[in-house]
Structure formats: structure tokens, C-alpha cells
Amino acid sequence: MLIGYGVWISRLVLGAVFGLSAVGKLTDLPATRKSVADFGVPIRWGPSMAIGLPVVEAVVAVAVLFPWTAAFAALLAVFLLAVFTAAIARLLARGKRPSCSCFGSVSEKPIGVRTVVRNAMLAALALVVGVGAVVHPEVPGVLATDAVGGLLALAVLSTVVVWLFGQVHALRRRVDAHAVSALGAEGLPVGAVAPEVELFDTRDVRTTLESLLVQGRQVLLVFVHPGCELCAALARELPAWRARTVDVLTIVVVGNGDAAEQDRWGREQGIGEMPALVQRGNEAALRYRVRGTPSGVLIAADGHVLAPVARGAMAVRDLILLAKKGVRQ
Structure with a gap:
């Protein structure tokens, strides 16, 4: 039975x-x-x-x-x-x-x-x-x-x-x-206070912007999507950029949805020690007025937006060069 x-x-x-x-x-x-x-x-x-x-x-x-x-x-x-x-x-x-x-x-x-x-x-x-x-x-x-x-x-x-x-x-x-x-113009104005966000890893451990802004380094939030081929190509370049800017810049790869999938995607692209985190829904993208992927938001060590939103892989590379120079646009 x-x-x-x-x-x-x-x-x-x-x-x-x-x-x-x-x-x-x-x-x-x-x-x-x-x-x-x-x-x-x-x-x-x-x-x-x-x-x-x-x-x-x-x-x-x-x-x-x-x-x-x-x-x-x-x-x-x-x-x-x-x-x-x-x-x-x-x-x-x-x-x-x-x-x-x-x-x-x-x-x-x-x-x-x-x-x-x-x-x-x-x-x-x-x-x-x-x-x-x-x-x-x-x-x-x-x-x-x-x-x-x-x-x-x-x-x-x-x-x-x-x-x-x-x-x-x-x-x-x-x-x-x-x-x-419906956000209006893309990105926050240069010099605006960067909004606090909550990002999560595979263990559901929360990471905040405040915890990323350490030791006087700038933060680059790189918004990606696992199904975006341009995102994958950019992600594979990020470890080399990180090695050149590790003293002045913290690079964080931000996706949404499933944290385990985002972490696996990051490992497939070989991003190494860079955190591959997820937002709840589109919370971070909404707060920073990010409309597409790949996109980058550069935040100064004092917690202010350092440059306009960078849309596309080439524009994100330009942000990294800007961070390396340490010059505000």
C-alpha cells in the first residue's frame, strides 16, 4: 500500500x-x-x-x-x-x-x-x-x-x-x-551623498556601503546580469584592474536574484577575490538610478558620488582609470 x-x-x-x-x-x-x-x-x-x-x-x-x-x-x-x-x-x-x-x-x-x-x-x-x-x-x-x-x-x-x-x-x-x-535622468548628480544599500552573499550575510568604504579607498559598484555577454566580458577583465588599483579602489560586482547563482557566475568569469553580491529586487539600482547592465557607479572615500553613471564596458573602464588617478570630474 x-x-x-x-x-x-x-x-x-x-x-x-x-x-x-x-x-x-x-x-x-x-x-x-x-x-x-x-x-x-x-x-x-x-x-x-x-x-x-x-x-x-x-x-x-x-x-x-x-x-x-x-x-x-x-x-x-x-x-x-x-x-x-x-x-x-x-x-x-x-x-x-x-x-x-x-x-x-x-x-x-x-x-x-x-x-x-x-x-x-x-x-x-x-x-x-x-x-x-x-x-x-x-x-x-x-x-x-x-x-x-x-x-x-x-x-x-x-x-x-x-x-x-x-x-x-x-x-x-x-x-x-x-x-x-520613471526615475528621470540616469544616475545621481556628481557630489550627491551616495545612498546606503544592502547587498548579500551566498550565506545571506549583509554588506553595506559603509562597510565597503574602508581605509580611504573609493568603491566601484559594477552592476551586471548573468545573461549579459558584455557583463561577462567585463567581469573577466576586472581582476587585472583590481590588481592595478587595489590600494585606492574596492570593486564590487552587484547582481540581483539568487546569491548562489551570482557567486557561481562570478567564479565562472574568474573574478577571484572580488565579492559577487546581490541586491534585494532592484533596490541598489533604483537608488543609484542605474538602468542597464553593465553599469558602474564610482563612490568617493567620503561617501559621495564621484562621477556620472557609466553605462557599458568601456565607460566602466574609464571610471576605473578615473579612480586610479584620484581625480573628481
């Missing part, structure tokens, strides 16, 4: 994941079409693929619940995950990291090793579901009706809650983007 419940729960989990993926893609077709194009699907097939893929995922989500279709649904799930993972591996091998949008706009994060691991885990779950459907075709019929209904209701409720949480997260990103667009 316990094995039977395990088979049923594994099917519910797989159905919930594919259901979330299907709903997320269908409710944000523009993001889905962009993701499909980023993954190399020809333009003429893009619109059809953007609709067809979530429809197939919805079929998997429903079919996995019935004993006579569960094995087929599991096999289809493994096939979809294998194709998707192969596409991810091809892009990563080429140095490209487009946004996944696997669950629509709520999951617009660059692909990476974590995406591959997640897909591998889901494929393993799908294989378990397929084997369970073949070995125990009587499930869920042999289980208590109230238990089957309760677990199904719990799965549906959990799926809705996760979807709503994702929608709130996506709405917050849109609000942040709108706030940035």
Missing part, C-alpha cells in the same frame, strides 16, 4: 510541474516566443512551437494522472526533457545563456548548470513514474478514495499557490522595471 501511495504521489508531482510549465508559457506567449527563438528554433516555426510546446506539456500533466496513459505521459516527459537538455548543452557549449522562461515570465533566468541538473532530476522522476505505471497499473484504483482525492486536491492547491507566488514575483520585477524607467 505504501508503494502505491508513492507511485500516486510521484505522478501528482510530475503532473504539477508540467502543468505549471504549460500554464506559465500559455499565459505569457511573448516571453515564450522569445525563449523559443533564443533556443534556435527557426522564425517560421516560432509561433507554432510557442503554442504547441505548452499544449504538449498540458497533455503530459493530465495524462500522467490516469493509469492507462501514465506510462505514455512519462515517456513523453522524458523525451521533452532530453530534447530541452540537449538544446541547453549546445547553447552552453557556445557560451550562450539565454533566459529559460521554462515556466513563462516567472522564471526568466539565464540557463546554466542548475537548469541541466533540474532537468536530470525531472527526467529521473519521469522514469520512476513510467516504471511505477507499468509495475503498478492498478494505482490509484486500489487506494482509498478519500486519500486519492485529498492528495489530488493538495497537488492542485500547491500548484496554484506556486503559480500565484510566481506571478507576484514577476509583477515585482515589472514594478521595478517601471520604477527604473
Whole structure:
């Protein structure tokens, strides 16, 4: 009986994941079409693929619940995950990291090793579901009706809650983007007091601007995004710049979102001992009126903004040269 419940729960989990993926893609077709194009699907097939893929995922989500279709649904799930993972591996091998949008706009994060691991885990779950459907075709019929209904209701409720949480997260990103667009002129005036910000590392330890302004050194906040190729190119140069300016300048790489992902991205770019920290939402970018990446904000040792916001890798390099000279613009 316990094995039977395990088979049923594994099917519910797989159905919930594919259901979330299907709903997320269908409710944000523009993001889905962009993701499909980023993954190399020809333009003429893009619109059809953007609709067809979530429809197939919805079929998997429903079919996995019935004993006579569960094995087929599991096999289809493994096939979809294998194709998707192969596409991810091809892009990563080429140095490209487009946004996944696997669950629509709520999951617009660059692909990476974590995406591959997640897909591998889901494929393993799908294989378990397929084997369970073949070995125990009587499930869920042999289980208590109230238990089957309760677990199904719990799965549906959990799926809705996760979807709503994702929608709130996506709405917050849109609000942040709108706030940035409504800031007026980009950057704070030269000489303005630099606003205090809170940045966090992988252990959720807080770093403040006050703690960075030590030993009379200036601070350069370099705003980046893991999916930005120009950011990656600039990040790979930063260790050399740090070695030349270590006596007068503290360079901090600032992203947003997941601290572990930001730290991993920093290690992939070889930034060495420079901290790769994250802001909550877009708090730091909003306070410094930073609108894009890569961008740099140079702060004097006395806590004042030393130069206009530098947009682009070349402009950030100019800020580093300015800090090295120790001259206020």
C-alpha cells in the first residue's frame, strides 16, 4: 500500500510541474516566443512551437494522472526533457545563456548548470513514474478514495499557490522595471551623498556601503546580469584592474536574484577575490538610478558620488582609470 501511495504521489508531482510549465508559457506567449527563438528554433516555426510546446506539456500533466496513459505521459516527459537538455548543452557549449522562461515570465533566468541538473532530476522522476505505471497499473484504483482525492486536491492547491507566488514575483520585477524607467535622468548628480544599500552573499550575510568604504579607498559598484555577454566580458577583465588599483579602489560586482547563482557566475568569469553580491529586487539600482547592465557607479572615500553613471564596458573602464588617478570630474 505504501508503494502505491508513492507511485500516486510521484505522478501528482510530475503532473504539477508540467502543468505549471504549460500554464506559465500559455499565459505569457511573448516571453515564450522569445525563449523559443533564443533556443534556435527557426522564425517560421516560432509561433507554432510557442503554442504547441505548452499544449504538449498540458497533455503530459493530465495524462500522467490516469493509469492507462501514465506510462505514455512519462515517456513523453522524458523525451521533452532530453530534447530541452540537449538544446541547453549546445547553447552552453557556445557560451550562450539565454533566459529559460521554462515556466513563462516567472522564471526568466539565464540557463546554466542548475537548469541541466533540474532537468536530470525531472527526467529521473519521469522514469520512476513510467516504471511505477507499468509495475503498478492498478494505482490509484486500489487506494482509498478519500486519500486519492485529498492528495489530488493538495497537488492542485500547491500548484496554484506556486503559480500565484510566481506571478507576484514577476509583477515585482515589472514594478521595478517601471520604477527604473520613471526615475528621470540616469544616475545621481556628481557630489550627491551616495545612498546606503544592502547587498548579500551566498550565506545571506549583509554588506553595506559603509562597510565597503574602508581605509580611504573609493568603491566601484559594477552592476551586471548573468545573461549579459558584455557583463561577462567585463567581469573577466576586472581582476587585472583590481590588481592595478587595489590600494585606492574596492570593486564590487552587484547582481540581483539568487546569491548562489551570482557567486557561481562570478567564479565562472574568474573574478577571484572580488565579492559577487546581490541586491534585494532592484533596490541598489533604483537608488543609484542605474538602468542597464553593465553599469558602474564610482563612490568617493567620503561617501559621495564621484562621477556620472557609466553605462557599458568601456565607460566602466574609464571610471576605473578615473579612480586610479584620484581625480573628481
